[in-house]
Amino acid sequence: MTASTLTALFLLALFLSSGIRLWLSLRQARHVAAHRAAVPAEFAASIELAAHQKAADYTLAKGRFGRIELALGLVWVLALTLGGGLQLMHDLLAQWFEPSTLWHGLALFGLLSVAGFVWELPGSLYYTFVLEARFGFNKTTVKTLILDTLKSSLLAVLIGGPLLWCVLWLMRSMGANWWLWTWGVLIAFNLAAMVIYPLFIAPLFNKFEPLKDEALAARINLLLARCGFQSKGLFVMDGSKRSAHGNAYFTGFGAAKRIVFFDTLLATLTPEEVEAVLAHELGHFKHRHIAQRVALFAVLSLAFFALLGWLAQQPAFFAGLGVEAHSEALTLILFSLILGPFTFPLTPMMSFWSRKHEFEADAYAMAHAQAGDLVSALVKLYRDNAATLTPDPLHSLFYDSHPPATIRIGRLKAAA
Secondary structure, X not given: OOHHHHHHHHHHHXXXXXXXXXXXXXXXXXXXXXXXXXXXXXXXXXXXXXXXXXXHHHHHHHHHHXXXXXXXXXXXXXXXXOOOHHHHHHHHHOOOOOOOOHHHXXXXXXXXXXXXXXXXXXXXXXXXXXXXXXXXXXXXXXXXXXXXXXXXXXXXXXXXXXXXXXXXXXXXXXXXXXXXXXXXXXXXXXXXXXXXXXXXXXXXXXXXXXXXXXXXXXXXXXXXXXXXXXXXXXXXXXXXXXXXXXXXXXXXXHHHOEEEEEHHHHOOOOHHHHHHHHHHHHHXXXXXXXXXXXXXXXXXXXXXXXXXXXXXXXXXXXXXXXXXXOOHHHHHHHHHHHHHHHHHHHHHHHHHHHHHHHHHHHHHHHHHOOHHHHHHHHHHHHHHXXXXXXXXXXXXXXXXXXXXXXXXXXXXXXXX
């Protein structure tokens, strides 16, 4: 493969994927706006017109912001690659670090991270303090944002730094099969993180307290017993510290599994509805959806690392992407920049798989809780999170990890 051929393929994938994303976003905007005036008949008795219109306006606002982000992301990738940005950073750091050393690679990742943070900061601030605040969802203060940024940066240095050093060393020291060793280390790290994160990292950002509602805890423990699920406890997280959105989730792996409820969720749902939502989450566990996703990640990442191992040996890989220098760090950075456009066609397949899992979890929930409680809980979550009830069918088919509200609620009601 020549450098010019790779450049052409990269530009084709980048602009084609960006064009499709823009087209789908505009379809979504037109469809949501066209259905803003009336609540779908299935929800007319449970969701007010004002809430439906708020969800439509929220979806349209996020769509406009997403299109701006799409354009900025396109500029960023082109500036770093064919625009010479990465080469410029590489040469700049060569004044302080010998380019042949791993320290230069670490410094390049650090400089790129800082530059990316600065590039994305205005959009992040606008989304949090303007867009989310306009619709009543933002609870994050400037102090919380600064503390979160400092904590994340410190963790990136203390955890990400040594991991990156290990990866760069493996790439340099393990010969032609370095990609296989690197894949093994990263898989092991991800599995360890599933145990470590809920115990030590998540509490740095949020407060977790045992569920104090004894009646609700008793109801949930009975559900867990019926489903044969063991956890390390039931916890309530202060999600209202940052957002008014509600959620519940499992976290951890093996003996470290925890059930976490957002305080905003418990403030909205009845005990019966909480039980139904948790039964749905237990359905994911019982159907081994998490294990399936971990396995798929392992297989796909192995394929990507094998491809990276081949590309790293091709001079055209660097020259075709606007970089004259060769290094382990540049190999990883370039691959991460171009991977998204080339894997974009996988998006609808992954979304379809995720929606299939959601239907399976719903079916499990109906076998262990009341379908009506799950329906009423979902309606409240759609309303309180301002989730549109009228997404564009093609946009939903391509992106949505959960089934559209009308289809999902329709199935639950029919089964009930």
